[in-house]
Amino acid sequence: MDRAGFAIGIDVGGTATKLAAADSSGLCLREIEIPTHAEHRPVRFVRRIASVIRLVESELGGPADGIGVGLAGDVDAARGVLRFAPNLRLWNGFNFKRAFERAPVSGRGSGSRRVVVDNDANAAVWGAYVMEMGRRPSDVVGITLGTGVGGGLIIGGRLHHGATGSAGEIGHVKVEHPGLRCRCGSRGCLEAYAGSYGIVSRARKLLRTSAGRKSPLKDLAPDPKDLDCRVLGLAAERRDPLALRVWAETARYLAIGISDLVVLLNPDAVVILGGVSRAGPFLLGPIKEHLAREPFRTAFEAVSVRVARNPHWGCVGAALLAWEAAGAASQAGA
Amino acid sequence: MDRAGFAIGIDVGGTATKLAAADSSGLCLREIEIPTHAEHRPVRFVRRIASVIRLVESELGGPADGIGVGLAGDVDAARGVLRFAPNLRLWNGFNFKRAFERAPVSGRGSGSRRVVVDNDANAAVWGAYVMEMGRRPSDVVGITLGTGVGGGLIIGGRLHHGATGSAGEIGHVKVEHPGLRCRCGSRGCLEAYAGSYGIVSRARKLLRTSAGRKSPLKDLAPDPKDLDCRVLGLAAERRDPLALRVWAETARYLAIGISDLVVLLNPDAVVILGGVSRAGPFLLGPIKEHLAREPFRTAFEAVSVRVARNPHWGCVGAALLAWEAAGAASQAGA
Numbered sequence: 001m002d003r004a005g006f007a008i009g010i011d012v013g014g015t016a017t018k019l020a021a022a023d024s025s026g027l028c029l030r031e032i033e034i035p036t037h038a039e040h041r042p043v044r045f046v047r048r049i050a051s052v053i054r055l056v057e058s059e060l061g062g063p064a065d066g067i068g069v070g071l072a073g074d075v076d077a078a079r080g081v082l083r084f085a086p087n088l089r090l091w092n093g094f095n096f097k098r099a100f101e102r103a104p105v106s107g108r109g110s111g112s113r114r115v116v117v118d119n120d121a122n123a124a125v126w127g128a129y130v131m132e133m134g135r136r137p138s139d140v141v142g143i144t145l146g147t148g149v150g151g152g153l154i155i156g157g158r159l160h161h162g163a164t165g166s167a168g169e170i171g172h173v174k175v176e177h178p179g180l181r182c183r184c185g186s187r188g189c190l191e192a193y194a195g196s197y198g199i200v201s202r203a204r205k206l207l208r209t210s211a212g213r214k215s216p217l218k219d220l221a222p223d224p225k226d227l228d229c230r231v232l233g234l235a236a237e238r239r240d241p242l243a244l245r246v247w248a249e250t251a252r253y254l255a256i257g258i259s260d261l262v263v264l265l266n267p268d269a270v271v272i273l274g275g276v277s278r279a280g281p282f283l284l285g286p287i288k289e290h291l292a293r294e295p296f297r298t299a300f301e302a303v304s305v306r307v308a309r310n311p312h313w314g315c316v317g318a319a320l321l322a323w324e325a326a327g328a329a330s331q332a333g334a
Numbered sequence: 335m336d337r338a339g340f341a342i343g344i345d346v347g348g349t350a351t352k353l354a355a356a357d358s359s360g361l362c363l364r365e366i367e368i369p370t371h372a373e374h375r376p377v378r379f380v381r382r383i384a385s386v387i388r389l390v391e392s393e394l395g396g397p398a399d400g401i402g403v404g405l406a407g408d409v410d411a412a413r414g415v416l417r418f419a420p421n422l423r424l425w426n427g428f429n430f431k432r433a434f435e436r437a438p439v440s441g442r443g444s445g446s447r448r449v450v451v452d453n454d455a456n457a458a459v460w461g462a463y464v465m466e467m468g469r470r471p472s473d474v475v476g477i478t479l480g481t482g483v484g485g486g487l488i489i490g491g492r493l494h495h496g497a498t499g500s501a502g503e504i505g506h507v508k509v510e511h512p513g514l515r516c517r518c519g520s521r522g523c524l525e526a527y528a529g530s531y532g533i534v535s536r537a538r539k540l541l542r543t544s545a546g547r548k549s550p551l552k553d554l555a556p557d558p559k560d561l562d563c564r565v566l567g568l569a570a571e572r573r574d575p576l577a578l579r580v581w582a583e584t585a586r587y588l589a590i591g592i593s594d595l596v597v598l599l600n601p602d603a604v605v606i607l608g609g610v611s612r613a614g615p616f617l618l619g620p621i622k623e624h625l626a627r628e629p630f631r632t633a634f635e636a637v638s639v640r641v642a643r644n645p646h647w648g649c650v651g652a653a654l655l656a657w658e659a660a661g662a663a664s665q666a667g668a
Contacts (some may be wrong), residue, residue, distance in 0.1 A: 074632050081631055139496055153488055153598070162473055162600025166633040169597040174590055176511055185629030256508055260594055264487070264508040266496025295519030298408050298417055299500040 009319030014087025066322030125152030127317025343653030348421025459486030470641025
């Protein structure tokens with residue numbers, strides 16, 4: 001075969017699903033976004049995605065070399081099962097690996113697909129690790145900032161899954177005691193402070209107490225209901241004091257979580273991803289100042305904290321995980 | 335050679351140094367304890383230990399197959415240098431690996447020793463992993479409870495050192511914000527609450543406020559200066575309410591630290607070691623109760639939390655690390 005080959009990466013969120021075809025270097029050849037329709041049954045979702053895959057396959061002139069699926073939830077990566085996802089509740093317990101393996105392949109019938117299923121944050125962190133860091137550092141922690149706070153661990157150059165595939169859930173490290181209620185049901189989790197819902201509710205509270213005064217933030221969001229992290233980022237760019245204060249607080253909570261993972265794991269690098277990481281310029285400075293005050297110097301001096309240049313590596317990362325599995329399989333066969 | 339072979343493990347603390355000769359299965363053949371004399375220069379310490387090693391070698395009929403050194407401080411395991419140790423300040427920056435490699439060997443002159451240097455908690459956790467868990471679980475976190483709180487990580491069946499050899503410092507995970515001052519200089523660290531100095535100072539404070547009332551604890555330690563973790567353990571066995579309260583609080587702080595490492599690492603097991611772990615019966619129940627309330631079920635149901643049967647695996651663990659390195663070297667040579 002003289003065509004270069006491609007893998008399909010699929011990033012499944014509660015609202016939208018993104019699909020990308022990427023070659024083994026991560027170069028993106030096609031990108032498609034469709035609604036997830038989490039209210040449908042999962043087999044229907046797989047059938048719909050499979051037809052998109054066949055479309056891409058016919059455009060690119062052959063079957064995909066592998067399929068990587070990143071799911072927004074607790075995933076049993078070994079079996080390919082979505083264990084639990086708050087935003088994909090109807091799909092909990094569904095075996096996505098088996099379903100995609102059995103989906104028909106262009107011109108080949110079915111049953112011959114190589115499918116990898118993982119947590120969406122793991123896929124995104126793997127994408128950033130390969131594409132932005134060239135796999136150079138050995139140990140990297142990725143943090144995804146979105147509605148929730150997720151993460152992934154690279155240890156010894158490989159994704160670390162832990163006992164049940166749940167490793168890297170930095171959003172549920174405790175940063176206050178007892179602290180605010182998190183959506184997971186616990187209290188004081190980083191996510192309750194640095195997930196977009198935590199950030200926005202803190203900003204709304206501050207807005208209410210600062211009634212009357214004019215500010216760039218109030219110009220951008222006259223109705224507090226319009227307030228979101230994008231608006232808070234724009235307001236911070238205009239030096240809005242309230243927005244800057246909210247980002248500084250968010251940075252402080254992130255710094256507590258990062259300091260915990262630095263003393264535990266002593267990583268080479270921490271990389272921040274996800275939509276909310278666009279506010280990176282207002283987070284990175286304060287985070288580094290907090291970490292510079294930690295007395296445990298060796299580990300804190302060794303770690304490089306950065307914001308990913310591309311906040312969304314989920315699809316490409318999932319495709320790269322499929323390439324990784326294909327490589328491991330061909331090595332095992334050799 | 336028909337003799338079975340042995341490695342020497344050395345556990346260097348601020349006050350005492352323990353030395354053990356162990357075969358490759360970890361069976362202890364000799365054990366010796368001598369004062370550390372941290373006020374001497376490190377070359378003098380190495381010379382003194384080397385003569386003890388030669389004594390053991392002559393008793394056991396041949397040179398040791400390797401030497402493992404566990405140091406109570408921040409260790410650069412790759413180079414074998416003690417970077418920083420609060421209780422061995424005169425020795426900071428000393429290269430123990432080189433010094434022990436060059437120390438004379440019985441009947442062979444010098445220069446032929448195989449030496450491994452690591453953090454003392456890493457050595458102890460490795461000892462517990464091999465001797466009590468038979469290396470079965472893939473990912474284990476060990477926590478050492480003593481004056482300070484240390485730890486070590488086993489990931490994929492191997493000690494995880496991290497970027498600079500400082501991984502596993504669970505004692506400096508934050509459990510209160512800002513919280514009590516820790517001896518590392520930071521605030522709110524687990525060690526400030528679960529290190530013996532934190533436990534004892536909490537107990538003394540409670541004792542002062544409960545003046546007058548009789549209790550088993552006051553019988554055991556009429557002078558608050560006599561209060562230590564051993565006494566608090568004995569008092570708890572006699573159902574002393576104050577001692578039980580101190581252990582329950584300690585368990586709560588430990589549970590916060592353990593919950594952080596469970597969501598981050600999703601380990602198969604957590605094992606608690608060190609002198610203070612003798613109070614395990616008063617810690618383990620409350621820790622498990624706290625963890626059972628964490629809503630992130632998959633990771634918390636997967637983890638087994640236990641107290642090591644032997645709290646002190648430091649020496650044997652260091653000897654086993656030397657065996658490990660010898661095995662790796664002979665594999666590399668084969």
